[in-house]
Amino acid sequence: MTTMKRATFGKLLGSLALLLAGGGMPAWGRSGWDELNLPHGVTNVSNRIYALHMMAFWVCVGIAVVVFGVMIWSLIFHRKARGAVPDVSLTHSTKVEVVWTTVPVLILVGMAVPAARLLVRINNNTDSQVSIRVTGFQWGWRYQYLGTNVSLISKLSQSSNLARQLHSGLGPSSVRHYLLSVDHPLVVPVGEKVRLLITSVDVIHSWWVPDLGVKRDAIPGYINQASFTIAADRPGTYRGQCTELCGRDHAYMPIVVHAVSPAAFEAWLKQQSAVQSEASAGAPAQPTSRS
Amino acid sequence: MAEPHDTAAHADHDHKPHGWRRWVFATNHKDIGTMYLIAAGTMFLIGGLAAMAIRAQLFKSGMKLFDPSVFNSLTTMHGLIMIFGAIMPAWVGLANWMIPLQIGAPDMALPRLNNLSFWILPFAFSLMIASFFVPGGAVAGGWTMYPPLMQQFGAAFPMLIFAIHLMGISSILGAINVIVTIMNLRAPGMNLLRMPLFVWTWLITAYLLIAVMPVLAGAVTMQLTDHFFGTSFFNAGGGGDPVLFLHVFWFFGHPEVYILILPAFGIVSEIIPTFSRKPLFGYEAMVYATASIAFLSFIVWGHHMFTVGLPVAAQLFFMLSTMLIAVPTGVKVFNWVATMWRGSLSFEPPMLFAIAFLFLFSIGGFSGLMLALVPSDYQYHGTYFVVAHFHYVLVPGAVFAIFGGVYYWLPKWSGRMYDMRLAKWHFWLSVIFVNVLFFPQHFLGLAGMPRRIPDYAPQFTDWNMVSSIGGFIFGASQVLFPYIIWKCVRSGKPVGANSPWEGARGLEWELPSPAPYHSWTTPPSAAVLARGAEH
Numbered sequence: 001m002t003t004m005k006r007a008t009f010g011k012l013l014g015s016l017a018l019l020l021a022g023g024g025m026p027a028w029g030r031s032g033w034d035e036l037n038l039p040h041g042v043t044n045v046s047n048r049i050y051a052l053h054m055m056a057f058w059v060c061v062g063i064a065v066v067v068f069g070v071m072i073w074s075l076i077f078h079r080k081a082r083g084a085v086p087d088v089s090l091t092h093s094t095k096v097e098v099v100w101t102t103v104p105v106l107i108l109v110g111m112a113v114p115a116a117r118l119l120v121r122i123n124n125n126t127d128s129q130v131s132i133r134v135t136g137f138q139w140g141w142r143y144q145y146l147g148t149n150v151s152l153i154s155k156l157s158q159s160s161n162l163a164r165q166l167h168s169g170l171g172p173s174s175v176r177h178y179l180l181s182v183d184h185p186l187v188v189p190v191g192e193k194v195r196l197l198i199t200s201v202d203v204i205h206s207w208w209v210p211d212l213g214v215k216r217d218a219i220p221g222y223i224n225q226a227s228f229t230i231a232a233d234r235p236g237t238y239r240g241q242c243t244e245l246c247g248r249d250h251a252y253m254p255i256v257v258h259a260v261s262p263a264a265f266e267a268w269l270k271q272q273s274a275v276q277s278e279a280s281a282g283a284p285a286q287p288t289s290r291s
Numbered sequence: 292m293a294e295p296h297d298t299a300a301h302a303d304h305d306h307k308p309h310g311w312r313r314w315v316f317a318t319n320h321k322d323i324g325t326m327y328l329i330a331a332g333t334m335f336l337i338g339g340l341a342a343m344a345i346r347a348q349l350f351k352s353g354m355k356l357f358d359p360s361v362f363n364s365l366t367t368m369h370g371l372i373m374i375f376g377a378i379m380p381a382w383v384g385l386a387n388w389m390i391p392l393q394i395g396a397p398d399m400a401l402p403r404l405n406n407l408s409f410w411i412l413p414f415a416f417s418l419m420i421a422s423f424f425v426p427g428g429a430v431a432g433g434w435t436m437y438p439p440l441m442q443q444f445g446a447a448f449p450m451l452i453f454a455i456h457l458m459g460i461s462s463i464l465g466a467i468n469v470i471v472t473i474m475n476l477r478a479p480g481m482n483l484l485r486m487p488l489f490v491w492t493w494l495i496t497a498y499l500l501i502a503v504m505p506v507l508a509g510a511v512t513m514q515l516t517d518h519f520f521g522t523s524f525f526n527a528g529g530g531g532d533p534v535l536f537l538h539v540f541w542f543f544g545h546p547e548v549y550i551l552i553l554p555a556f557g558i559v560s561e562i563i564p565t566f567s568r569k570p571l572f573g574y575e576a577m578v579y580a581t582a583s584i585a586f587l588s589f590i591v592w593g594h595h596m597f598t599v600g601l602p603v604a605a606q607l608f609f610m611l612s613t614m615l616i617a618v619p620t621g622v623k624v625f626n627w628v629a630t631m632w633r634g635s636l637s638f639e640p641p642m643l644f645a646i647a648f649l650f651l652f653s654i655g656g657f658s659g660l661m662l663a664l665v666p667s668d669y670q671y672h673g674t675y676f677v678v679a680h681f682h683y684v685l686v687p688g689a690v691f692a693i694f695g696g697v698y699y700w701l702p703k704w705s706g707r708m709y710d711m712r713l714a715k716w717h718f719w720l721s722v723i724f725v726n727v728l729f730f731p732q733h734f735l736g737l738a739g740m741p742r743r744i745p746d747y748a749p750q751f752t753d754w755n756m757v758s759s760i761g762g763f764i765f766g767a768s769q770v771l772f773p774y775i776i777w778k779c780v781r782s783g784k785p786v787g788a789n790s791p792w793e794g795a796r797g798l799e800w801e802l803p804s805p806a807p808y809h810s811w812t813t814p815p816s817a818a819v820l821a822r823g824a825e826h
């Protein structure tokens with residue numbers, strides 16, 4: 001995900017970081033100075049969002065160069081200290097005013113068209129191979145694989161949870177993936193379209209994994225949809241967080257997605273199914289959701 | 292003054308009650324304006340202290356200064372205090388001071404209403420701040436107050452709602468006063484299209500206030516009845532709909548952000564011509580652009596709700612309407628730039644703040660444009676990228692315009708000049724560190740840091756540290772501002788009969804400095820009007 005350019009820039013800033021922070025960064029972490037931009041991500045949608053984002057960014061840079069350029073020119077050359085004489089007759093010009101109204105409209109249309117296309121594409125949730133119901137609660141996520149008996153409760157991992165407590169005496173460096181690790185990650189297949197049905201049992205949450213390009217609110221009384229297809233050659237672990245303030249522990253309900261091959265996914269699902277039906281014969285494995 | 296006490300002029304212009312009565316029973320637009328500005332400054336200080344606490348907690352990953360719920364209270368109260376307690380009252384204070392001066396009126400049209408709308412505020416603010424100290428602490432659901440989360444707070448919840456009702460009433464009364472004053476008390480010959488832009492933008496702001504403050508009041512009242520009287524407006528369990536609140540709130544909320552920025556547009560439109568020694572470029576276009584922004588602001592609220600799951604057609608509509616707002620906004624920026632073009636610029640403190648406004652508000656506009664693109668917003672929403680966006684438009688936007696306005700008109704109010712050197716220090720420290728504070732937040736948001744969290748993964752530490760350091764220095768530099776004003780009022784050099792700014796036009800500069808207690812007791816003559824009202 002880290003491109004060459006970002007890495008060099010990061011190294012430059014990294015040395016600055018050491019100066020400032022007076023310490024190193026965790027061995028497994030990327031340099032914090034590299035944290036500058038959206039990830040390309042691992043889905044077609046996330047890639048296209050990245051492209052749209054960069055396009056909008058460069059359009060803004062272009063407009064800024066022109067507008068700020070004119071301003072800076074005035075600041076330098078039209079100053080009283082240089083003996084500039086004001087041209088008090090310059091108060092109106094229909095010609096320029098028409099230009100600077102229509103040109104922005106054209107630029108905006110140019111941005112709106114690809115954005116609209118992508119929007120329609122993102123909101124197409126049909127033809128999925130796997131459906132998972134995602135339920136937010138204070139403070140964690142419950143995942144139910146529809147059509148199976150498999151269900152998981154996913155909460156902040158024990159180690160992060162201990163370290164984050166006010167008087168734990170532990171710091172972030174004692175934990176791998178501090179605040180971004182969970183006890184039971186969501187497992188999904190790569191190369192297949194996964195559809196999420198997102199809801200909540202208490203307050204509004206929002207399920208976000210930047211690398212998947214998915215963010216959707218979990219709202220009590222609603223079932224929202226979102227879907228993603230992870231590129232077949234990009235199995236891995238993708239992390240995200242809740243992005244709607246949901247109370248005291250809003251910062252402590254991360255999301256971790258394990259993307260595995262379809263075969264591994266099937267095997268995992270079968271194994272989980274067996275474990276869970278065995279467990280439900282005794283005490284129910286699914287903790288009751290809180291409300 | 293050595294004048295004999297019984298001159299007609301004195302009796303006419305300077306008769307004012309003394310002691311506490313002058314303030315408690317105030318009906319004079321200048322006294323009330325001053326009280327508004329002092330109240331706003333006080334709230335800016337309190338909201339600023341909350342911000343310092345927030346930045347301290349976010350200094351590094353694993354920082355443990357506050358319990359998460361206290362942190363959430365701090366962000367919530369910071370937002371509410373800054374919006375309702377600092378920026379809005381500052382605008383009303385400036386309106387009180389300047390509108391009568393600028394349109395040739397003796398005072399505001401409804402002086403007793405004016406007194407009421409100010410004196411509601413101390414009660415509202417006390418309630419809001421007191422809610423920090425009740426069992427359970429202040430409300431911690433964000434300034435947006437989304438249910439059902441909002442329903443989970445204790446005694447602070449009804450207190451906050453009552454405070455919002457009071458502030459809403461105050462705003463509506465203030466807005467009525469502004470409209471009535473502008474509509475009825477303009478000097479003969481001051482027709483609408485001769486009014487200074489500050490007056491114009493405030494007129495439009497006043498209509499926005501009247502349109503949306505009742506909407507906010509309705510939304511929070513429905514929350515109140517859901518909580519205490521068993522209704523289910525927003526309670527899904529009772530057949531209600533939490534998303535309904537979001538619609539109603541943002542129907543108020545987006546016009547509200549323009550309530551915060553339109554008067555800033557007005558002030559910048561006063562300052563730039565003065566220090567460019569050139570009339571404002573495209574005056575009428577500015578008026579129409581302001582009006583269209585105000586109109587459009589009613590049909591874009593959905594851009595705060597792209598991840599809520601609105602129908603695709605609705606998302607498309609809100610994306611397009613939001614992008615459309617960029618057009619009149621752009622027209623305004625282009626007009627300011629064209630005003631400076633081939634001018635004769637000088638860089639006194641008001642102009643410095645106005646120039647910084649132009650650059651940095653534009654950056655906020657650019658990120659706004661990026662946020663308007665729905666697919667990108669799916670990634671940005673709820674992250675520090677949004678925090679960076681709205682702080683760019685609100686701090687170097689609205690707040691810098693307030694600073695600029697005060698530095699522009701303080702000699703008019705006090706009859707004295709402030710310490711320019713110190714004011715320039717205030718400017719440079721502010722403009723540098725506001726960027727150190729907020730620019731890295733763009734990076735943090737893009738890299739995946741959600742907003743409204745008290746702790747974060749270690750890779751976000753570096754930019755957060757930069758941001759916090761910027762925040763501390765920015766915060767500390769603001770101490771200069773009250774000091775500069777205090778020093779000016781006490782011992783500034785009198786500015787004398789003439790306007791302190793060579794290029795200043797406008798009726799307010801046709802009055803002596805300090806402006807007499809009752810502004811235009813006789814309307815300005817046609818000649819004065821012609822000189823003052825040329826833009």
Ligand code: HEM
Pocket residue numbers: 435548549551552594595613614616617620655656657658659660662663668671672673677680681684685688689
């Ligand atoms: C070119 C003009 C602007 C555009 C296109 C724009 C667009 C947006 C969008 C799309 C959002 C929602 C982001 C999200 O939550 O995902 C947003 C948020 C916000 N904007 Fe703007 N904006 C503009 C100007 C302004 C101005 C002038 C102000 C205030 C002075 C402002 C204040 C805010 C605030 C306070 C929020 C965040 C509210 C919250 O969630 O707490 N914006 N803007």
Ligand SMILES: [Cu+2]
Pocket residue numbers: 204205206242243244245246247249250251253
């Ligand atoms: Cu949350």
Ligand SMILES: [Cu+2]
Pocket residue numbers: 544545548591592594595
């Ligand atoms: Cu908005």
